Amino acid sequence: MLDGLNRAMEHIEEHLDRPIDIADLARIAVTSEYHFRRLFSALAGMPLSEYVRRRRLTVAGAGVLAGDRTLLEVAVRYGYSSGEAFARAFRGLHGVGPGEARRDGARLRSQPRMSFRLVVEGSNSMQYRIVEKDAFRVAGKRARVPLVHEGMNPAIATFIRGIGADTLRRIGELSDQEPEGIVSASDNLADSRAEGTELDYYHGVVTGAAVPPGLDALTVPAGTWAVFESSGPFPQTLQYLWRDVFTEWFPSNPYRSRPGPEILRTRLAQDGSRADAELWIPVERNTG
Incomplete structure (x- = not known):
């Protein structure tokens, strides 16, 4: 690769x-x-x-x-x-x-030529599994938010706080498959993934059930998913997990990303300082 x-x-x-x-x-x-x-x-x-x-x-x-x-x-x-x-x-x-x-004869700036190499640090390993999944829906509430690479995303935090308890309960009751419980789904990201570009953010569940009125739904076709697990400080662990998947895992494995939502299941510690994360990325095998 x-x-x-x-x-x-x-x-x-x-x-x-x-x-x-x-x-x-x-x-x-x-x-x-x-x-x-x-x-x-x-x-x-x-x-x-x-x-x-x-x-x-x-x-x-x-x-x-x-x-x-x-x-x-x-x-x-x-x-x-x-x-x-x-x-x-x-x-x-x-x-x-x-x-x-x-x-x-002014001094000018230079963008160096880039080349890529794999640096093996040897101290960390990535836990992942490959899952074949039937078509499903992400059901919940949707917002258009800017992409933030490091630290808390204020737009997402504000959006989640605005979802009422009754609505969250209705959403949670629709969960009937992996990843279980409330998830975050990011869709329609800009190819560049540049800071500040916008994406569709869903706060919802993965379900095969019909979606009731008043909730947003994203239909996801059947396909292959790479599922990554990580634990550590919140929110840095989640953001580093995304980074490491693209900079370390993809160059070392016979898969490539494909269009589709990226789904994150997070379980926070009681004090909110740490999180257990499960990240689902839509993939397909390289054909070369």
Whole structure:
């Protein structure tokens, strides 16, 4: 998997002055476009589109300083249709405009080339199981919330506090299969998983029953799920579990993510300081 990712990174470098098709990158990495975007953003810490933009502007910066092409020629070569658009993007990365950089020999910023390798630390192992699951529904209450990578998500906390006790009881009574009890389901995440992008958040249960009026429902087709377990401080353990699945487990195992909700079952200690977590990720086997 990592070899394929690194071949895709080489392809990006060779095509910085040409259009880059995500389908080509996914084919080189022998995975799906969906999984490639998600895995890249988890490993790189930024969306694929942002990395490509920064690399193009880094190389364009060298072209600006070299002075053997006009600024418009440099702009067009790296995908900008006008000098104004290029100048805005250039200033956004480098802190100065291209004309100022060429005239004054300004210091420019650089986005280094990325490559991926597996670092084996040896102290932690991930507990997981693979489950084949029939179609089901997530039934409960839904909200559109921003993604928060570290610390408590205020929008989710506020949303949950606003669900009445009677509604929670009605939701809980619908639970009839794994994962049992109240769960959190995240759906329609942006491919980039960038901080602040929005997602559909469900506070509900997994059920095969009909969903009564007044509740929201998400229908999930049959498929394969990777189920991960973890225990530790709350909420860091939950957020690190998500991170570790994409940065450690996927590169080391013959599976890739597929579209679908990511479901988290959490059991908090009485004082709220620790949690036992079970994370369900929709997966499929790599075909390469």
